[in-house]
Amino acid sequence: MGDDWRERKKARTRERIQREALRLFGEQGYDDTTVAAIAAAAGVSHTTFFRYFPTKEDVVLGDDYDPLIEEALRSRPRSEGLVERVRGAVGEGLAAVYAADRDALLARVHLVLGAPALRARLWEQMQDTQSLFERALADTDDPAEVPMRVRIVAAACLAVLVTALTEWSRGEGGAELPELVDDAFLQLSAELA
Numbered sequence: 542m543g544d545d546w547r548e549r550k551k552a553r554t555r556e557r558i559q560r561e562a563l564r565l566f567g568e569q570g571y572d573d574t575t576v577a578a579i580a581a582a583a584g585v586s587h588t589t590f591f592r593y594f595p596t597k598e599d600v601v602l603g604d605d606y607d608p609l610i611e612e613a614l615r616s617r618p619r620s621e622g623l624v625e626r627v628r629g630a631v632g633e634g635l636a637a638v639y640a641a642d643r644d645a646l647l648a649r650v651h652l653v654l655g656a657p658a659l660r661a662r663l664w665e666q667m668q669d670t671q672s673l674f675e676r677a678l679a680d681t682d683d684p685a686e687v688p689m690r691v692r693i694v695a696a697a698c699l700a701v702l703v704t705a706l707t708e709w710s711r712g713e714g715g716a717e718l719p720e721l722v723d724d725a726f727l728q729l730s731a732e733l734a
Contacts, residue, residue: 555593558583562600563648571601571656598662601652607673610634614677623678623691624733627698628726630677635719643714650710671699701725 561582565574576597580590594600614630621629639646653659672684674695679687705725709718 551593554583554585554589558585558590558593559600559603560645562597563645563652566601566652567648571652571659598659601649601656601659602662602666604649606634606638607670609637611673611677614674615680619680622730623694624698624726624730626678627674627694628723628730631698631702631726632719632723635722639719643718646718647710647714650706654707654710667699667703671695674698697729698726701729 558579562574562579565579565582569578574597576590577587579597579600580587583590590600594603610630610633613633614626617626617629653663671692675687675692676682676684678695679691681687702722702725705718705722708725709716709721
């Protein structure tokens with residue numbers, strides 16, 4: 542019971558810090574919100590904030606989505622085409638988190654698109670996500686073993702995902718993101734056919 546309780550407490554603290562950060566960013570703007578203000582609003586110390594999020598950017602960009610998508614991607618049937626495998630894995634990942642995190646996800650996408658410091662970090666994060674797609678699609682942990690065609694498909698799929706997220710944000714979340722993402726992948730598949 543002790544370890545489960547600790548993990549649940551950590552998860553609640555992390556969620557509270559992120560929720561308060563998103564609220565403050567929405568009220569004050571990203572650049573005008575300090576880590577100290579976020580920590581105070583969440584009822585934690587400045588030091589505790591940094592235990593959960595190494596930087597202010599990480600409170601917006603940090604999530605558990607990539608491991609979820611990687612697991613889903615690696616479990617997809619190898620008989621599916623590469624785009625279809627990514628489409629299915631992203632769909633599974635969105636189904637697992639969208640209903641519970643929809644508003645926070647929309648707030649995070651708005652912030653990333655609106656704050657230059659976050660867009661710069663997003664580029665790094667996108668490279669990590671593309672590498673994850675590549676390794677999972679090629680079924681290897683060695684980047685040198687990933688064929689060029691897999692790299693190209695992984696890059697295209699990431700572009701589809703980013704485009705769908707951007708459109709969703711621009712539409713103020715009016716469309717349902719899982720449907721928007723699925724449609725975007727279908728359009729890519731149609732162009733490749």
